[in-house]
Amino acid sequence: METFLFTSESVNEGHPDKLCDQISDAVLDACLTQDPDSKVACETCTKTNMVMVFGEITTKANVDYEQIVRKTCREIGFISDDVGLDADHCKVLVNIEQQSPDIAQGVHGHFTKKPEEIGAGDQGHMFGYATDETPELMPLTH
Structure with a gap:
């Protein structure tokens, strides 16, 4: 018999991961708004x-x-030290570089390559859902 293990994780409102996801999404949106080929x-x-x-x-x-x-x-x-982060006074570090040529050669070429020749970067896929397994509507790990 084959065994398949699957786990899930969820974080709630106020968790740093939620903030980080929103910031990364905002950066993506800003790039795509000005340059759809970003x-x-x-x-x-x-x-x-x-x-x-x-x-x-x-x-x-x-x-x-x-x-x-x-x-x-x-x-x-996040507008006060009382909540752990003051948007106007916190330290912001930015270290953005151009895409690596190694990754670029594998993921570019949507108009010149066959679909099976186009690779993917190292990005993950996330999914989420609400469920009645718990009163909080969060899924249990399986």
Whole structure:
């Protein structure tokens, strides 16, 4: 008999992962708004009164990453040291570089290559759902 293990994780409102996802999404949106051909692999991490945005982004867009971080934090409500992060006074570190040529050669070419010749970067796939397994509507691990 074959065994298949599957686990799931979920985080609740206020968890740093939620903030980081929103910041990375805002960076992606800003790039794609100005340059639909942007290639964005943006990661965000945070700790008390600090946010770091890093990764590989190839775009023609002119993006103010620090402004995006502060605006996103402010809109979510991180506006005081009392909540662990003050959007207007926290330290923001940005380390964005151009996409690696090794990755670029594998993922570019949508108009010149056959679909089976186009690779993928190292991005993961996430999914979520609500369920009646628990009163919180969060899934149990299986």
